[in-house]
Amino acid sequence: MSRSATALLTLLALLAALLAIMTWASRRTHNAADFAIANRRLGPWLVTLSYAGTGVNAWMLMTVAAAAFLWGLSAAWIWAAVVFGCVVNMWFVAPRLRAASIGSGGITVIHLLGVDAGDRLQPLVVRSAVFILMLALLLQIAAILQFAGVMLADVGLDTTNVLLVALTMIIATVFAGGMRAASMIDTIQSIVVIAVALFLPLPALIATGGITELKMAFTSIGPEATNWFGGKNGVAAIAFAAGVVGLGLAMCGQPHALARFMAAKDEATLRIARWVAPVWIAILLAAVVFCGWCARVLYSGLEHPEQSLAVIASRLLPPWLATLIVVGLAAAVISAIASQLLVIATALAIDLKRPTTPPSLQWLRGMLLVVAVLACIVLLYAPMKIGEHAMFAFTALGAALGPLLLVRLSGKRIRPGSTLGAMWAGFLLSLVFHLLPDSPGDFLERVLPFIAALGIALTGGERRRNPDRADRSQETMHDRVPI
Numbered sequence: 001m002s003r004s005a006t007a008l009l010t011l012l013a014l015l016a017a018l019l020a021i022m023t024w025a026s027r028r029t030h031n032a033a034d035f036a037i038a039n040r041r042l043g044p045w046l047v048t049l050s051y052a053g054t055g056v057n058a059w060m061l062m063t064v065a066a067a068a069f070l071w072g073l074s075a076a077w078i079w080a081a082v083v084f085g086c087v088v089n090m091w092f093v094a095p096r097l098r099a100a101s102i103g104s105g106g107i108t109v110i111h112l113l114g115v116d117a118g119d120r121l122q123p124l125v126v127r128s129a130v131f132i133l134m135l136a137l138l139l140q141i142a143a144i145l146q147f148a149g150v151m152l153a154d155v156g157l158d159t160t161n162v163l164l165v166a167l168t169m170i171i172a173t174v175f176a177g178g179m180r181a182a183s184m185i186d187t188i189q190s191i192v193v194i195a196v197a198l199f200l201p202l203p204a205l206i207a208t209g210g211i212t213e214l215k216m217a218f219t220s221i222g223p224e225a226t227n228w229f230g231g232k233n234g235v236a237a238i239a240f241a242a243g244v245v246g247l248g249l250a251m252c253g254q255p256h257a258l259a260r261f262m263a264a265k266d267e268a269t270l271r272i273a274r275w276v277a278p279v280w281i282a283i284l285l286a287a288v289v290f291c292g293w294c295a296r297v298l299y300s301g302l303e304h305p306e307q308s309l310a311v312i313a314s315r316l317l318p319p320w321l322a323t324l325i326v327v328g329l330a331a332a333v334i335s336a337i338a339s340q341l342l343v344i345a346t347a348l349a350i351d352l353k354r355p356t357t358p359p360s361l362q363w364l365r366g367m368l369l370v371v372a373v374l375a376c377i378v379l380l381y382a383p384m385k386i387g388e389h390a391m392f393a394f395t396a397l398g399a400a401l402g403p404l405l406l407v408r409l410s411g412k413r414i415r416p417g418s419t420l421g422a423m424w425a426g427f428l429l430s431l432v433f434h435l436l437p438d439s440p441g442d443f444l445e446r447v448l449p450f451i452a453a454l455g456i457a458l459t460g461g462e463r464r465r466n467p468d469r470a471d472r473s474q475e476t477m478h479d480r481v482p483i
Contacts, residue, residue, distance in 0.1 A: 418460020
C-alpha cells in the first residue's frame with residue numbers, strides 16, 4: 001500500500017471515529033450542565049484516560065521527546081515532575097475540586113476561584129482569569145496546529161486543507177456533545193499515543209544495537225548527556241532540577257484538564273482514576289523519553305528534535321506503517337485542542353454571564369463557534385515561531401491559577417485583593433522571566449512565579465471555621481454572626 005493511500009485511509013478512519021463520537025455524545029447532551037461537565041456523569045475510564053490525554057497531551061509528549069534528545073539522562077527529571085504533578089492532581093485536587101464544585105453549584109474552575117471574591121471585585125477576578133485562560137490556550141492551540149502541520153507535510157499531505165477539515169470536524173463534534181465528546185476524543189488520543197509509544201522503543205533499541213551499545217553511545221556524546229543534572233554542578237544543578245519540577249506544579253492550574261474531576265460520576269470514579277492515571281502517564285512518559293534517547297544516538301544531527309518519534313517511525317519501519325504512525329500521531333496532536341476549545345467557550349459563556357442569568361446550552365454553543373473562528377484566525381495568521389512560546393503559555397497559566405486553586409481547596413478563603421494579586425503576579429512574572437535570558441532549567445520562569453503567587457494567596461487568606469465544608473455557601477447563620 002502506498003503512503004498516500006495509507007494516509008488517506010487513516011484520516012478517513014479518524015473522521016469516522018469523530019462522527020461516531022458526535023452521534024453518541026449528542027444524544028446525551030440536553031442542557032448546559034451536560035455540555036460543560038457531562039452533568040457530573042463521566043465514568044472512571046473516561047475520566048482517567050481523558051485526563052491522561054489532556055494533562056499530558058500528544059504535543060507535550062513530543063516536547064518531552066525533544067528534551068530527552070537534547071538533554072540526555074537529565075530528561076528523567078521531566079518524567080519525575082509530570083508524574084508528581086499528576087499524583088498531586090489525582091490525590092489532592094480531584095476529590096476536593098469535585099466536592100467544592102458541588103457545594104458551590106459551579107460548573108467551571110474559574111467560578112470556584114471567584115466565588116468568595118465579593119460583589120465588588122468578583123467581576124474583575126473572573127474577567128482576569130478568563131482573559132489569562134483564553135490568551136494562554138489560544139497560544140497553545142496555535143502551536144499545536146503548526147506542529148501538526150509540519151508532521152502532515154512530511155507525509156505529503158496538503159497541510160492547510162487537512163488542518164481546516166480536522167479543525168472543523170473537532171469543533172462540530174464538541175459542538176454536538178460538549179464535555180462527553182471532548183472526553184471521548186481525549187480518550188482515543190491517549191490510547192493512540194500509548195500504543196505508538198510502547199511500539200516504537202523496540203525497533204529503536206534494535207537499531208541502536210541493544211542496551212549496552214546505547215550506554216556506550218551515550219558515553220561518547222559527552223558529560224552533558226550522561227549527567228543527571230545536564231552537566232551542571234552546585235547551585236546551577238539545583239536550579240536546573242527545580243526548574244524542571246516546575247512543569248509538574250503548572251499541571252495544577254490547567255482548567256481544561258481539571259474539568260474532568262468536576263464531571264466525575266462519583267467518588268468511586270475518582271478512586272479508580274487516582275491509581276490508574278499516574279501509572280498510565282508514568283509508563284507513557286518513560287517510553288517517550290527512551291525514544292528520545294534512542295533518537296539522539298541514531299540521528300544526532302536531527303534538526304527538529306520534537307519530531308523524534310516520527311523520525312524513528314519513518315526511518316526504521318516499512319513506509320505504510322510509518323505513515324500510519326505519523327498520521328496517527330498528527331491526529332492525536334490536533335485532537336488535543338478539543339478540550340481547550342471547550343473550556344474557553346465555557347468560560348466565556350458561563351463565567352462572564354450575569355449571576356442571575358441561568359446557563360444556556362445555545363449560548364455555550366454560540367461561544368464555541370466564536371472560539372472556533374478565533375482558532376481559525378490563529379491557524380492562518382499566527383507567526384511561524386509561535387511554537388517557541390507554547391511552553392510559556394502552559395507555565396504562565398499554571399502559575400496564575402494553580403496556587404489559588406491549591407489554597408482554595410486546602411480550606412482557606414482568599415481575600416479578593418489577594419486573589420487578584422496572586423493571579424496577576426503569577427502571570428506577569430512568568431511573562432517577564434520568559435522575555436529574559438533562560439536560567440538553568442528555566443527556574444526563574446517555571447518556579448518563582450508559582451512560589452510568588454502561592455505566597456500572596458497564603459498570606460492573603462483566612463481559614464474557614466469549619467474546613468470540612470465544601471464551600472462558603474454552606475455556612476450557617478452561626479458561622480457568620482459571633483454568639
